[in-house]
Amino acid sequence: MLLLIPLVLIEVYLCTVFLPVDWQRTLDNQIARILPESHDSTAITHPNINQEIEQVLSKHIWLKIALDVVAIVLLVANTLAIRMVWRLLRGGRIAAEIG
Numbered sequence: 550m551l552l553l554i555p556l557v558l559i560e561v562y563l564c565t566v567f568l569p570v571d572w573q574r575t576l577d578n579q580i581a582r583i584l585p586e587s588h589d590s591t592a593i594t595h596p597n598i599n600q601e602i603e604q605v606l607s608k609h610i611w612l613k614i615a616l617d618v619v620a621i622v623l624l625v626a627n628t629l630a631i632r633m634v635w636r637l638l639r640g641g642r643i644a645a646e647i648g
Contacts, residue, residue, distance in 0.1 A: 550638065552634050553631065553634050553635065553638065556627060556630055556631045556634060557631065559627055560624065560627050560628065560631060563620060563623055563624050563627060564624070566617070566620040567617075567620070570603065574599070
């Protein structure tokens with residue numbers, strides 16, 4: 550059961566890749582509020598990284614497609630892992646009830 554919770558959270562986070570960019574930023578800001586404060590200096594050293602990434606992706610459509618394919622592969626792999634863990638949990642309960 551402990552493995553199932555992070556897998557589902559990863560699945561939800563991976564699904565956000567396909568949301569509009571404004572929604573992604575809003576979710577990232579909300580997640581940043583929940584997580585403990587980090588002393589990462591990336592916002593100071595490179596404040597426009599998100600905008601630059603968006604510009605590159607808009608100019609190079611094949612790069613955007615490749616990143617979407619990677620996201621889909623990760624989603625499929627994570628979904629299969631969730632399915633496997635779920636089946637193991639169900640199988641364990643059935644075996645416990647029989648035995």
